[in-house]
Amino acid sequence: MKRIAVLTCALALLGTLAGCGGPKAGDGDLTNDWAMLSAPKVPEPKAGDCWTTTTTSARKLKAGDLIQTPCDMQHVFETTKIGHFTGTVAESSSPPAPSQLTEAWADCDKSAGDYLGAEWQAGRVYVVVSAPTNRQWTGGARFYRCDVGALRTEGGTFAPRHDSMKGGLAADGDLRLGCGTQVGMTTDRWDDITPAKCTDPHDVEYVGSVSSPANEYPTGDKALDAFGKSCEAKMLAYTGMSRSHWASVRALYYGYWIAAARDEWTAGNHTARCYLMLDKRKITRSLKGAGDVVL
Numbered sequence: 001m002k003r004i005a006v007l008t009c010a011l012a013l014l015g016t017l018a019g020c021g022g023p024k025a026g027d028g029d030l031t032n033d034w035a036m037l038s039a040p041k042v043p044e045p046k047a048g049d050c051w052t053t054t055t056t057s058a059r060k061l062k063a064g065d066l067i068q069t070p071c072d073m074q075h076v077f078e079t080t081k082i083g084h085f086t087g088t089v090a091e092s093s094s095p096p097a098p099s100q101l102t103e104a105w106a107d108c109d110k111s112a113g114d115y116l117g118a119e120w121q122a123g124r125v126y127v128v129v130s131a132p133t134n135r136q137w138t139g140g141a142r143f144y145r146c147d148v149g150a151l152r153t154e155g156g157t158f159a160p161r162h163d164s165m166k167g168g169l170a171a172d173g174d175l176r177l178g179c180g181t182q183v184g185m186t187t188d189r190w191d192d193i194t195p196a197k198c199t200d201p202h203d204v205e206y207v208g209s210v211s212s213p214a215n216e217y218p219t220g221d222k223a224l225d226a227f228g229k230s231c232e233a234k235m236l237a238y239t240g241m242s243r244s245h246w247a248s249v250r251a252l253y254y255g256y257w258i259a260a261a262r263d264e265w266t267a268g269n270h271t272a273r274c275y276l277m278l279d280k281r282k283i284t285r286s287l288k289g290a291g292d293v294v295l
Contacts, residue, residue: 042132042141046082050075051147058126058149058156059261064133066147074160077128081111081146085131090142095131098266101144104129105268108146115148117170121209121259121271124151124175124195125165126158129267150175154257154273155183155192177206179286182277190255193275201282204255204275207231207238212270217262231256231274238288239276245292251279252295 050071055061069075083104089096096104108129112120120127126149132141150168152159154177168175179198184191196202210230218224235254236243246252255277260269276287278295287293 042136042139044082044141044143045079045145047079049079051077051079052160053077053158056158058151058158061128063130066128066130071164072162074162076158076160077147077149078115078165079145079147080115081108083107083144083146085142085144095134095137098263101129101131101267104131104144104146108144109268111146112148113169115166116175117167117173118176119209120148120169121273122177122206123169123173124154124159124177125149125168126151126156127269153183153192153194154180157192177273179206180204181282193257198286199284201284203278203282205238205287207254207274207276208234209259209271209273210234210256212272214270217265218258227256227258227272228254231272234274235276239293240289240291242292249295251281253277253279 045068048071050069050073051066052069052073052075053061053065053067055065066077071078084090085096085104089100108127109120112125112127116123116125128145128147128149130145130147131137132143148165150159150161150165151157165175167173178195179200179202180193180195181202182190182204183194193204198205210227212218212223212226214223214226216223218227231254235241236246241249241252253276255275256272257275259271259273281295283295
């Protein structure tokens with residue numbers, strides 16, 4: 001490519017000389033006064049870029065599934081920040097493994113909150129840290145991309161949109177988690193939560209998020225119980241209900257949703273979202289600050 005570009009300039013210069021009255025004196029080197037072309041560089045995305053995907057669920061999203069698109073067109077993800085790998089990670093011959101993304105994850109975690117107007121865990125959003133592909137890495141790319149995606153439901157169904165997600169978790173933001181209804185509930189799990197207004201019949205309400213200090217992905221009862229106890233405390237603080245009164249309320253319990261798959265957990269996302277849940281009944285008001293209410 002460099003040779004073709006230089007040759008084109010040389011031919012253009014020769015054409016100019018041919019149109020003059022005669023040759024002019026020179027050093028005979030037609031290229032030494034031309035600046036050398038810069039080395040090829042992998043183009044970097046930028047904050048504010050938008051992306052779409054044919055994948056409908058966060059659970060099925062894979063590297064390379066996102067396609068850049070104009071932000072005034074339908075999109076699912078928006079880039080909140082571009083960061084750069086440094087040190088031994090940047091010196092590696094291949095892109096970083098999930099365990100090497102902890103600093104990038106912490107950066108993207110903060111960036112997502114700044115972009116959305118509140119901690120992203122409080123919204124129907126999905127955060128992705130994207131490292132360069134093998135080909136980009138070989139070409140010298142050392143950037144990582146922080147993206148936030150809009151979700152329709154807690155289960156990870158994407159919600160394509162035309163307007164920006166920026167500020168979407170502010171006080172009146174359309175992405176904020178609130179009340180909803182259980183989907184596919186069994187004795188110890190549910191499949192999804194469908195958003196609902198708190199003034200409409202619902203049986204779920206978001207009460208906050210917690211983060212585990214554990215390095216290992218939680219699979220056993222002991223690790224999961226730790227999330228349960230933290231979410232229990234969140235529920236009681238949110239409602240203002242005493243523990244002794246809650247012991248007598250059979251219809252009210254808590255649930256939690258771990259926001260990360262195993263690789264995401266390894267990278268640093270140790271978040272779980274906490275909910276108060278009602279058993280076999282629905283209400284049409286929020287329980288925030290309700291105190292020792294009878295249910």
